[in-house]
Every structure is written in structure tokens, then in C-alpha cells.
Amino acid sequence: MKVEQQIPRNALVWIIISLFTLVLPHIERVPHWVLSVYVLSAIWRVMVYRGRWSFPRWPIKLGLIFAAFAGILFSYRSLIGLEPTVALLLAAFAFKLLELKERKDAYVLLFLGYFVILTEFLFSQDLLIVLLCVVNVVLVTTALVALHRPGVDSFSTRPLTKASLMVLQAMPLMLVLFFLFPRIGPLWTVPIKSQQATTGMSEFMTPGDVSQLSRSSEVAFRVEFDGAIPPRSTLYWRGLVMSRLRENTWSALDYYEVPARERRPQEPQFTGVPLRYSVIMAPTQQRWLYSLRYARSTDAGILNAADYRLFRPVIIEDDLLYRVTSWPAAQLEERLSDWRRRTELALPPQANPRVRQLAQSIAADAHDSQEIVDAVLTLFREQPFVYTLQPPLLPQQDPMDAFLFDTRRGFCEHYASVFVIMMRAAGVPARVVAGYQGGEVNPVNRTVIVHQFDAHAWAEVWIQGQGWVRVDPTAAVSPERIELGLEEALAGEGSFLADSPLSPLRYRRIDIINKLRLRYDALTYRWQSWVVGFNADTQLQLLQRWFGEFSARTFAVVILGSWALVLIPVGLVLLLRRKVHKLSKLDRLYLRFCDKLEKRGVTREAGESPSAFASRAQHQLPLMARSIADVTQRYQRLAYAGTDDSDRELDELARAVRKLN
Amino acid sequence: MNTVAGSATASTIGLRVRRRFRAWINRRIPPSRVTTLNQRRIFIFPSKAGLFYALCMLVMLLAAINFQNNLSYGLTFLLFTLFIVAILHTYANLSGLTIRAVHARPAFPGQRSEFELQLERSRRGEHVGLRLQWPGGSPVSASLVDSDSLRLQMHLQVGQQRGWYSPGRLLIESSYPLGLLRCWSWIDLDLHALVYPRPLASAELPGLAAETPDGAAVLIEGSDDFFGFRDYRQGDSLRQIYWKGLARGQNVQVKQYVAYADRSVWLDWEMFTGLGTEQRLSHLCYWVLQFDAQGDEYGMRLPGVTIAPDCGERHRESVLRALALHGTGEPSP
Numbered sequence: 001m002k003v004e005q006q007i008p009r010n011a012l013v014w015i016i017i018s019l020f021t022l023v024l025p026h027i028e029r030v031p032h033w034v035l036s037v038y039v040l041s042a043i044w045r046v047m048v049y050r051g052r053w054s055f056p057r058w059p060i061k062l063g064l065i066f067a068a069f070a071g072i073l074f075s076y077r078s079l080i081g082l083e084p085t086v087a088l089l090l091a092a093f094a095f096k097l098l099e100l101k102e103r104k105d106a107y108v109l110l111f112l113g114y115f116v117i118l119t120e121f122l123f124s125q126d127l128l129i130v131l132l133c134v135v136n137v138v139l140v141t142t143a144l145v146a147l148h149r150p151g152v153d154s155f156s157t158r159p160l161t162k163a164s165l166m167v168l169q170a171m172p173l174m175l176v177l178f179f180l181f182p183r184i185g186p187l188w189t190v191p192i193k194s195q196q197a198t199t200g201m202s203e204f205m206t207p208g209d210v211s212q213l214s215r216s217s218e219v220a221f222r223v224e225f226d227g228a229i230p231p232r233s234t235l236y237w238r239g240l241v242m243s244r245l246r247e248n249t250w251s252a253l254d255y256y257e258v259p260a261r262e263r264r265p266q267e268p269q270f271t272g273v274p275l276r277y278s279v280i281m282a283p284t285q286q287r288w289l290y291s292l293r294y295a296r297s298t299d300a301g302i303l304n305a306a307d308y309r310l311f312r313p314v315i316i317e318d319d320l321l322y323r324v325t326s327w328p329a330a331q332l333e334e335r336l337s338d339w340r341r342r343t344e345l346a347l348p349p350q351a352n353p354r355v356r357q358l359a360q361s362i363a364a365d366a367h368d369s370q371e372i373v374d375a376v377l378t379l380f381r382e383q384p385f386v387y388t389l390q391p392p393l394l395p396q397q398d399p400m401d402a403f404l405f406d407t408r409r410g411f412c413e414h415y416a417s418v419f420v421i422m423m424r425a426a427g428v429p430a431r432v433v434a435g436y437q438g439g440e441v442n443p444v445n446r447t448v449i450v451h452q453f454d455a456h457a458w459a460e461v462w463i464q465g466q467g468w469v470r471v472d473p474t475a476a477v478s479p480e481r482i483e484l485g486l487e488e489a490l491a492g493e494g495s496f497l498a499d500s501p502l503s504p505l506r507y508r509r510i511d512i513i514n515k516l517r518l519r520y521d522a523l524t525y526r527w528q529s530w531v532v533g534f535n536a537d538t539q540l541q542l543l544q545r546w547f548g549e550f551s552a553r554t555f556a557v558v559i560l561g562s563w564a565l566v567l568i569p570v571g572l573v574l575l576l577r578r579k580v581h582k583l584s585k586l587d588r589l590y591l592r593f594c595d596k597l598e599k600r601g602v603t604r605e606a607g608e609s610p611s612a613f614a615s616r617a618q619h620q621l622p623l624m625a626r627s628i629a630d631v632t633q634r635y636q637r638l639a640y641a642g643t644d645d646s647d648r649e650l651d652e653l654a655r656a657v658r659k660l661n
Numbered sequence: 662m663n664t665v666a667g668s669a670t671a672s673t674i675g676l677r678v679r680r681r682f683r684a685w686i687n688r689r690i691p692p693s694r695v696t697t698l699n700q701r702r703i704f705i706f707p708s709k710a711g712l713f714y715a716l717c718m719l720v721m722l723l724a725a726i727n728f729q730n731n732l733s734y735g736l737t738f739l740l741f742t743l744f745i746v747a748i749l750h751t752y753a754n755l756s757g758l759t760i761r762a763v764h765a766r767p768a769f770p771g772q773r774s775e776f777e778l779q780l781e782r783s784r785r786g787e788h789v790g791l792r793l794q795w796p797g798g799s800p801v802s803a804s805l806v807d808s809d810s811l812r813l814q815m816h817l818q819v820g821q822q823r824g825w826y827s828p829g830r831l832l833i834e835s836s837y838p839l840g841l842l843r844c845w846s847w848i849d850l851d852l853h854a855l856v857y858p859r860p861l862a863s864a865e866l867p868g869l870a871a872e873t874p875d876g877a878a879v880l881i882e883g884s885d886d887f888f889g890f891r892d893y894r895q896g897d898s899l900r901q902i903y904w905k906g907l908a909r910g911q912n913v914q915v916k917q918y919v920a921y922a923d924r925s926v927w928l929d930w931e932m933f934t935g936l937g938t939e940q941r942l943s944h945l946c947y948w949v950l951q952f953d954a955q956g957d958e959y960g961m962r963l964p965g966v967t968i969a970p971d972c973g974e975r976h977r978e979s980v981l982r983a984l985a986l987h988g989t990g991e992p993s994p
Contacts, residue, residue, distance in 0.1 A: 162750075169746045178734060570749055574753035
């Protein structure tokens with residue numbers, strides 16, 4: 001192997017460092033055995049470097065590859081999909097270290113490293129993760145620089161300085177490209193994140209199924225209102241509308257289950273002042289979006305369902321930014337179609353007989369739907385119902401009977417479910433709405449942060465002349481839940497965030513932590529709205545705002561202009577500083593002396609030492625021998641001996657050179 | 662027939678192109694003993710690794726488009742602009758480097774000569790991972806990081822022809838810092854190695870001309886008979902210094918020795934009448950080496966050149982030089 005193809009020890013160190021930092025952001029996602037592959041590979045490679053072990057032969061390599069495939073298959077039950085592919089890539093990345101012999105292997109490894117950074121972005125675009133990834137870009141580049149500094153056998157940070165500088169210089173140009181590069185749609189379909197657990201709200205609701213509701217402090221979505229933020233008790237973020245009860249489980253109707261003529265929502269009366277806001281929601285692996293009623297969005301790819309909620313035909317796999325306009329006062333569905341009425345009144349015939357009986361007796365005494373609603377809410381308010389996140393389990397058979405007459409402890413799902421069953425039994429069209437209620441206002445940037453623990457379920461009833469009206473039975477039981485939020489409602493129980501001991505939200509009573517948390521949240525929002533949510537539409541708006549009508553010519557001018565703005569100074573710094581070849585005064589004097597001798601026919605050869613030159617010159621110019629010796633001696637003393645009074649001696653040397661004629 | 666004619670024209674075209682290129686590069690980078698690399702002299706192009714890198718970027722761009730992932734776009738663009746910035750850095754690594762021809766050792770035909778170069782860096786920039794190579798030679802790598810200059814000895818086989826051997830243009834290249842681009846220059850250092858005639862043995866020296874009478878004392882350094890003292894001159898061997906005298910506080914003196922030269926030989930062009938020029942030179946060369954090995958004195962008479970009898974390394978070199986340059990029109994010593 002040629003010397004220049006070898007991998008310097010310093011480069012090997014940097015390659016191993018970058019290998020481990022590259023896997024760091026993936027750590028919570030990949031199976032643990034992948035990490036042991038990294039450790040094993042690194043140890044093996046170091047032992048090879050020290051000459052103790054040898055590179056693995058091909059049967060061992062083949063065995064390792066098979067083992068990796070088997071491991072992936074065992075861990076994920078599949079080889080297809082994004083997560084197994086990335087895990088496989090990470091394992092292969094570590095194995096490549098065992099093949100690292102010469103420079104071209106290092107190229108393959110390090111370029112693969114850049115690709116590993118990219119795969120992280122497919123899972124998370126969190127600000128901190130992105131910062132870590134920038135560090136990783138610098139480290140991979142450092143390893144690349146170290147690879148081209150031959151013969152460096154001790155650990156050196158010089159490549160790190162160089163790589164940081166280069167990445168720093170590349171950043172502004174990257175931003176220009178980022179904002180100007182035309183965004184086009186996907187060219188073909190790509191593997192989806194099959195293994196990702198769905199987060200947030202579930203598609204189904206079975207009250208009494210779980211005895212303990214665990215709610216995390218993760219952010220579900222953030223909202224920025226164009227105007228003032230409405231009071232939190234009115235912030236009912238509708239997500240799913242559950243119209244069907246089957247085997248004690250509420251679920252939404254699928255698109256194809258709705259008859260074709262019912263699929264388009266009825267246009268409501270646009271009354272009242274509209275609210276305009278934008279939402280950035282975390283990926284849910286689901287299709288529905290959250291909005292206040294009655295919501296409309298002009299964004300591409302967002303549709304309106306017949307039950308007045310927003311959804312997307314494709315699964316939400318990444319952070320999603322969308323703009324919404326809502327008319328909270330609009331009257332929804334003035335006329336109820338027969339199909340809709342049938343659907344919203346349907347009840348399983350046998351289940352919960354006592355609840356139905358009670359509802360029918362209430363209905364018998366009431367004059368209209370509103371009275372029925374009020375009577376049931378009064379029932380909740382006056383009877384000893386308790387709002388708790390730790391309700392007892394309910395029986396499989398007639399769970400709502402057990403809840404309403406026996407246990408009387410539950411959370412929003414229980415109350416919403418029993419309320420809707422009673423409404424339907426009493427002949428009032430009703431349905432369960434699942435979503436989030438309230439949210440935290442961040443004073444830093446006036447966004448509303450909606451956490452997972454804000455998840456809520458309530459009811460909608462259809463009343464003649466009013467359309468669909470929101471009724472929240474939980475508010476009747478526990479008004480604090482709606483007015484003040486979950487934390488206040490559970491102040492006595494202590495179950496708030498019981499599962500997230502490290503969440504900064506738990507410590508929001510400590511002022512500094514809370515301020516930091518809100519600042520970081522504001523930063524995240526800004527990051528998401530600018531970078532993550534950047535798409536063809538926002539790009540066009542931005543470019544039109546900056547440059548007016550945007551044409552191909554302005555595009556070229558902006559790209560070239562901004563690049564010249566960055567590259568010319570960088571080039572000048574790199575190249576011009578070499579031109580400023582300043583000789584010291586001492587060297588200038590000596591060169592003047594050489595010039596003078598050259599005019600007399602004695603030229604100093606390249607590489608000739610001053611003393612050798614002096615003796616030759618003395619030989620050829622015997623008349624000047626003394627002054628030549630004098631100048632040379634003075635020069636040598638100043639250059640090599642280092643005198644105390646160099647200024648005076650320099651002057652004397654200058655005089656001696658001047659006298660030379 | 663066609664193919665033969667075709668290949669013939671192809672080769673003449675190739676020849677013409679090569680000649681054109683040589684003329685162009687001679688204009689662009691004229692021969693000089695000292696060359697500082699600058700924008701006229703440096704060429705730059707993506708390396709193989711750079712093309713591979715471009716392929717990786719393409720794959721990443723496709724991933725960014727297909728996943729509609731803004732940060733992947735960002736990363737791809739960062740790598741692209743890193744490539745652009747690397748152009749400047751790679752170029753700057755070579756720019757400002759000064760290459761100075763120091764000397765080239767004489768050699769016999771087909772042997773390896775030593776070419777010595779000096780690399781000097783510009784004041785603040787460093788030059789890392791340089792690779793220098795003569796055509797037909799093996800590459801030498803060098804870095805100028807902490808020192809200001811560096812001497813490089815490069816060994817290269819010289820041609821079969823006596824006279825001045827020109828090694829061609831020196832290739833100097835580097836792909837530091839990222840290896841994505843290769844930056845290079847071909848410089849002509851105007852450095853030539855002297856190639857002596859090939860020594861050719863002949864049975865005996867015809868018509869040996871001994872002019873100095875036997876028994877005359879001739880000062881020869883390195884002999885064994887003491888002759889006297891003289892003052893120290895630069896270049897005298899340390900072994901000959903009269904240390905005892907120096908210890909007594911006298912001037913630095915050296916002891917002189919004499920050998921009684923039994924013969925002092927003239928090597929004459931006319932000794933080998935009837936042979937061709939090259940053959941004569943080869944025989945003369947052979948005998949020069951013979952006498953030199955024995956430590957004998959010898960002189961040389963060539964048409965137009967006469968070198969008085971002497972011995973020693975310097976003498977041998979000047980004699981061999983005269984032989985090497987005979988008839989080339991170059992000035993002899």
C-alpha cells in the first residue's frame with residue numbers, strides 16, 4: 001500500500017469518535033444490540049491497529065452480516081420499512097470499520113456517515129437533535145481532514161479547527177440554497193415509518209377499559225393566533241368525531257362508510273368574528289388534524305369531513321404546519337339528513353339498560369332537547385360524581401350502568417360516553433368528540449402550547465334551530481378542569497404527570513426552570529414554523545415579500561450575488577494573506593547587500609549559506625573583503641545569536657550595507 | 662488498410678495534441694529554477710472521491726425530495742456548499758508554495774540520480790499532504806506545517822544518453838483538506854542531471870604517456886610520508902591538524918604528507934584512434950574510474966580541453982564532466 005493511501009492514526013481516532021457521535025441521536029430508536037456492534041467494531045479495529053488482531057476474514061464477515069440481518073428481523077419482525085432499514089444501515093456502518101484499510105475505505109465510511117445524519121432527520125427534527133447533527137457534520141468532516149494529513153501519529157485537534165471553519169463558511173451559502181431551491185413533490189413513494197408507535201389520541205375510546213390514564217407532558221401541538229388568544233375555557237380542539245358505539249367502544253366513521261351524498265359538509269352560516277391561527281402539530285402517525293369549530297383551511301392536502309373536522313389523506317409522519325380559519329359561532333348542520341339522524345341516534349340494543357331507562361324517564365318529563373341536556377347535566381352536578389384519573393375498572397357487561405349507578409368515579413371519557421348514550425336513548429342526536437381542551441399560553445411568544453395531558457373528550461348534541469351544540473359533561477362534574485386545567489383539577493389527587501418524573505413541567509413552580517422551559521418552547525416554535533414547516537407555499541410568499549415578482553432571472557442574480565458575497569471574502573482571506581510576504585528588516589538588509597554584490601558579478605546561489613557566499617565573494621572581490629566580512633558577521637549575529645540590543649545593531653548593519661559601494 | 666491508416670492518423674493527431682499541449686504549458690509555466698505556485702500554475706478538478714461524494718449528494722437530495730424533509734434538504738445543501746468552500750481551501754493549500762531547484766547529482770547511464778528540491782512556504786499558510794512525482798519516478802509526500810522550508814531528495818533513473826538529462830516536468834499535487842478535489846501543477850524546475858558516458862572496459866591503455874619523471878615528490882593528501890607543516894586552510898582534514906602544536910598555543914597547523922608518485926598518467930583522446938566518439942569516451946571513462954580507484958594521478962586531453970594531472974573526487978568529477986559534455990557545445994570546466 002502506498003504511503004499516501006494509509007490512514008493516519010489521528011484520522012482513525014477521529015473516525016471512531018464520529019462513528020459513536022453519529023449513532024448517538026439514533027440511540028433510543030435502534031435495538032440495543034446495534035450499540036454493542038459499535039463497541040465491538042471499535043475495539044476490533046483498535047486491536048488491528050495495535051497489531052494484536054487481524055482484519056476479519058470473509059467467512060467471519062459473512063457471518064456478521066447474516067447475524068445483523070437476523071438480529072434486525074428478530075427485533076423488528078420485518079426487514080421492510082424505514083426503521084429496520086436505518087438499523088441495518090447503522091449496523092453496516094459499524095461493520096465498515098472492520099474493513100477500514102486504506103483511504104478509499106475511509107471515504108466510503110465517512111460519506112455513509114453523512115447519510116446516517118440524514119436518516120436521523122426522517123425521525124426527528126427537534127432543535128437539539130439538529131444541533132447534535134451539525135456537530136456530527138463537523139466531526140465527520142474533521143475525520144475527512146485528518147485523513148489527508150499524512151504522518152500525524154498523535155492525537156491532534158488541528159483538523160477540528162479546519163473542519164469547523166469550513167462548515168462555518170459553508171453555512172450562509174447553505175441558507176441561501178435552502179430558501180431558494182425549488183421545492184417539488186415526491187418523485188416516488190417512500191417507505192413509511194411502520195414501526196413508529198402512534199402517539200397522542202387513540203382512534204378508539206373504551207371508557208372503563210383502563211383503570212389509570214397515563215398522560216405525558218409531550219407537546220401535541222402549538223398554536224399561534226393572529227389576534228388575541230380566546231379564553232382557555234373556549235379552546236376545544238376538535239380532532240375526532242366518534243359517532244359509532246359498538247361493543248362498548250366509540251369510534252369514528254370511516255370515509256367510505258359515509259354515503260357519497262353525505263360526504264360533503266353542509267355549508268354553515270358564517271356568523272361572528274372568525275379566528276385565524278396556525279398550528280404546528282407533532283407527528284401522530286394518524287390522519288386527523290386539530291382545530292376549533294367551525295374550521296376551514298386553504299392549505300393544500302387538507303380536507304373537510306362531513307362532521308366538520310379537518311383531516312389529511314396521508315398519515316402525518318413529520319411535524320406539520322397548517323393555517324386555519326375558524327368561525328366559533330357558526331351554526332353547524334341546520335338540517336339533519338335522515339341518514340345522519342339515524343347514525344347519531346344508533347345504540348346497541350341490549351347494552352346498559354339502566355342508563356337507557358333513566359334517560360327515557362328524563363325525556364318523558366322534558367319539553368325539548370335543551371331541557372333533556374340540562375336535566376342530565378344537573379344530575380352530574382348534584383349527584384356525588386368524582387373527577388379522577390384513577391377510576392376503578394368497569395365490568396365488560398353494561399359498563400355505563402356500573403359507572404352511572406355504582407362507581408361514579410371517572411374522567412372525561414366516562415362522562416362524555418354516558419352522556420351521549422343518555423342523549424341517544426332520549427332521542428336527541430348526539431356524538432362524542434375527542435381532542436384537546438385548553439392549553440398553556442407561552443408569554444414569551446404568545447403561542448398556545450397544547451400538551452398530551454390536555455387530551456379531552458366531550459359531547460355534541462343536535463338541537464333543532466341551533467344545529468350541533470357542544471356540551472361538556474366533565475365541566476359539570478369538575479369545572480376546574482375546564483377553567484384552570486388538569487393540574488388544578490387534580491391538585492388533591494397528586495396524579496398530575498405521575499409518569500413523567502423528569503418533565504420540566506413538573507417543576508414549573510420553580511421560576512427559573514419555568515422561564516427556561518417557555519423560552520425553549522418559543523424557540524422550538526420559531527424553529528418549526530421557519531424550518532420544519534417551510535414548503536413551496538411559504539417559499540413563494542417569502543420570495544415575493546423579499547424580491548417582489550420572482551422570475552428565473554432574479555433567482556439567478558440572488559444565488560450568484562449571495563454566493564459571491566460569501567466566497568469572495570473567504571477566497572481573499574485564504575489567498576491574499578500569502579501575498580503579504582513581509583520580510584523582516586534584517587532579511588531586507590541582507591538581500592540589499594546581496595543585490596549590491598550581484599551588481600559586481602557575484603551572485604548568491606540558491607541554498608548557499610551566508611558564510612559560504614561571503615568567502616566566495618571575498619575571494620572574487622578582494623578589495624571589499626573586509627566590509628563583506630563585517631556585514632555577514634553582523635547579519636549572522638542578529639539572525640542566529642539573538643542579541644540584547646538588536647535595534648542598535650540593526651542600525652549599524654544598515655549603515656554597513658549603505659557604505660558598501 | 663483503413664484501420665492502419667486510421668490508427669496512424671490517430672497517433673499523429675495524438676502527437677500533435679501532445680506537442681500543442683507541451684507548447685501551451687511551456688508558455689503558461691515557463692521553466693525556472695524557482696517557481697511559486699499561483700493561479701496561472703494551479704489546476705483543480707474534482708477527484709474520484711469527489712465524484713463519489715457528488716453521487717452521495719444526489720442520493721441525499723432524492724431522499725430529501727421524496728420524504729419532503731426540510732432538514733435533509735438543509736444537510737444536502739450544506740454538503741454541497743462544503744464542496745464549494747473546499748475548492749478554495751484545496752487551492753489555497755497549494756497556492757503560495759515555492760519550489761526551488763537545489764541540485765541534481767551526476768549519474769552513470771540508467772542509474773538513479775538524486776534530485777534535491779527545496780520547498781518553501783508562504784508566510785502564514787501551511788501546505789499539507791503534498792505529493793511530488795517526476796514522470797517515471799515514484800511519488801514523494803511532504804508537508805510544510807511547522808517548518809518554513811523543507812529539503813526533499815528525490816531519486817530518479819536517468820536516461821541512457823550522456824550529457825544533460827532533463828527529468829521533465831515535476832508533478833506536484835494535493836487533495837487536502839477534504840480529498841474531494843485534486844489540485845495540481847506541472848512545473849519545469851530547469852533542473853538537469855549530468856549523465857556520464859557509460860564506462861567500457863578495454864584490455865590495456867595503449868600508448869601510456871607518462872610525463873612526470875619517476876621519483877618526484879608530489880604533494881598528495883592522504884599519503885603516509887611526513888613532509889612538513891603549513892597553516893590550516895579551510896577544507897583541511899581534521900585528521901591532519903597538528904593537535905599537539907595547537908595544545909601548546911601555536912597557530913592551527915596541519916601536517917603535510919607526500920607520496921612519491923610512481924606514475925602520473927595522461928588520458929588522451931588520441932589513445933583510441935579508429936574508434937567512434939562514444940566508444941572513445943566510454944573507454945576513457947573506464948580508465949578514469951580505474952585510476953581514481955587506485956588513487957593515481959591522471960590528466961585528460963580531449964579536443965579543446967586539457968585537464969592537468971591530479972587526483973581526488975573533485976578532479977574525477979571535473980574529468981567525467983568534460984567527458985560527458987564532449988561535443989555537446991556546453992562549456993567545460
